[in-house]
Amino acid sequence: MPSPLQTAPDTVPRTAGMHITILLVEDHDMVAEAIWLALDRTDDLEVVGRSLSVKDALADAARLRPAVVVLDRRLPDGDGIAAIPTLKAAAPGTRVLVLTGEATPAVAADVAGAGGSGLILKVGNLGELQAGVRLVAAGEVAYSKGLLSGALDRLTGRTADLGATLTPRERETLGLLGDGLGTAEISQRLGVALNTARNHVQRVLGKLGARSQLEAVAVARREGLLR
Template sequence: MADGTARTITLIVVDDHPVVRDGLRGMFESAPGFEVLGEAADGVEGVDLAARLDPDVVLMDLRMPDGGGVAAIAELTRRGARSKVLVLTTYDTDSDTLQAIEAGATGYLLKDAPRDELFTAVRAAADGRTVLSPAVASRLVSRVRMPVGAADQSLSARERQVLELVAKGTSNREIAAELFISEATVKTHLTHIFGKLGAKDRAAAVAVAYDRGILG
């Protein structure tokens, strides 16, 4: 473990391409503050590995021949796993990405993201913060379409402020400090935001907000 300044974040890599797994393992093992506990080649193996090793973060590919990522994320959610799941996607739109968010993924990032961005995203996920980069969101949110009349789309100025900070990966505590309000008030705002946008969590709310032009 790290020496009091920052804890070591543990993770596993789930991807059917050995080169990708090797690359990610090497990248994280060469950086301070991370420990790769293991790797898996498909979703089924990934769920078993996560259950056995209990990592802070699971880096999850979506398209794998033997057990896809969406089903694996849903199973981890069903089991109440502590691990946060970060979806790894290619630059092209992956039709499963929204399903992965809905299944319980904390967020998603590009496989070719810069090292620092990847490290920052994993740290944010380990802290329970949403990881939703605009670069990927622009390709994802075109699929987010709410039925007409399903939700009140108007957010208050304060709700927009809260949502903008959520999109930056800001925690509830940090949002409270930034806006000089209590954490309880932040949670109340989030509840209202989720209701108005028809979203069940932070990641989905940000995706819908990008899609509707509330965030841009």
């Protein structure tokens, strides 16, 4: 079965007229400079600020309200993954893409469980990072190749009868998520507008108590809503 999450390809088509603002949270100057240049050299991506720590990131995200935060996992004052819920609370609507030197499926599951939208390895190419930013800004998720295997089994499930609250259309949407479809593909499959498909996905996540598509699929499997 296809993965329930998208693996960031090297390129993702740009959406006409889309302008994505980015807050870069990275304490190493050389790494930050390379990432900033790579992201800022395309006309649809704009780095609007850089933070050196979790504390600075929270203040900067609340002030700048970027579309995407590219967040280093290891920062001088804490773990970037652990800071994701607080970061999203400080800047509602902002999506978080974690950047790290090394990771495992367990770490990918931690990112999804914390409400992150993706995890990209620093050892990958900069095109993958650009593609990941575009994916999460569009409401999708992006993980470097090889990080998803085993991640579903590591996410916690729920015990309530969650399926009873889903409408037939929401169950259909959940099934398509389980088949590995992204929001744009769900829109086409259901024959609805992209924003309508996004609303369906968000309602499914809300009813399942999930903070990401990956967690929603994991919960649904555990509760017997997906086979």
